[in-house]
Amino acid sequence: QPFDMRDGVIWYDGAFVPWADAKVHVLTHALHYASAVFEGERAYGGVIFKMREHNQRLVESARLLDFEIPYTVEEIDRACEETLARQGFSDAYIRPIAWRGSEMMGVSAQHNKIHLAIAVWQWPSYFDPAQRLKGIRLDLAQWRRPDPLTAPSKAKATGLYMICTMSKHAAERKGYADALMLDWRGQVAECTGANIFFVKDGVIHTPTPDCFLDGITRRTVIGLAKARGIEVVERAILPEELSGFEQCFICGTAAEVTPVAEIADWRFTVGDITSTLMNDYMAAVQPSAPKAVAAA
Ligand code: PMP
Known part of the structure; x- marks a missing residue:
């Protein structure tokens, strides 16, 4: 089912609208100039894991792009919880997005309205579940993460995902699940939607x-x-250095903890530390997790 034709409601500028009516005009600043920031959150057992941190990052990402979301973090938290409740899911993915509207067209957007929408849907597994347990295969991306002086690299800004989509497509064409991107210096950075870890000698x-x-x-x-x-x-x-590591895994809200079996010509095993952290993470996200575990 395409994403613009699903059932339910979307929180849109402070009110719930039917899912199919949550639209923007083609002359929306964000569509032309990437003036938008978003979050990806997950609820487990009806509770959104680290919701406050995500919504704080959303507000901070907007500030980095020189705009102010017209809601407080507390209001965004409540809107996320209400949208989750209205959709009626206990395990779900939550996608808040804030963007500049259509009052002005051109690079300058001093007077454009700032919009906020929150959609909730079920996204059980980011990677193919069968492949995921054996470890996914990553390609090395051609595109590199930009220098922080070149782009607001700390913001979860839509514009930064252009190179992620291009890198992911190139990897998928070669049969890989995802791509590992280096940064502008040639150092290992992250995947197109997840961070990366390696294990050597414990x-x-x-x-x-x-x-x-x-x-x-x-x-x-x-x-x-x-x-x-x-x-x-x-x-x-x-x-x-990749040849010297024994285990590799990636992690992110959508990907959770996912083992990596290959990166281009390098091979890794799904070892004890990876399996332990996969299990520990799935325990920590449960609403029943002891506070110390969830706060880790
Ligand atoms: N890097 C990128 C490029 C991402 O899109 C994500 C997912 N938001 C992450 C890392 C992981 O971030 P988080 O654990 O906060 O979801």
């Missing part, structure tokens, strides 16, 4: 998020690993 290594999204799942997984007494090293990682 130690976790992950790139320092200085020019890409410091994922909320990434921070959760680092906390879970440390709670297990596993050492986590955040540092610059070069592609030449």
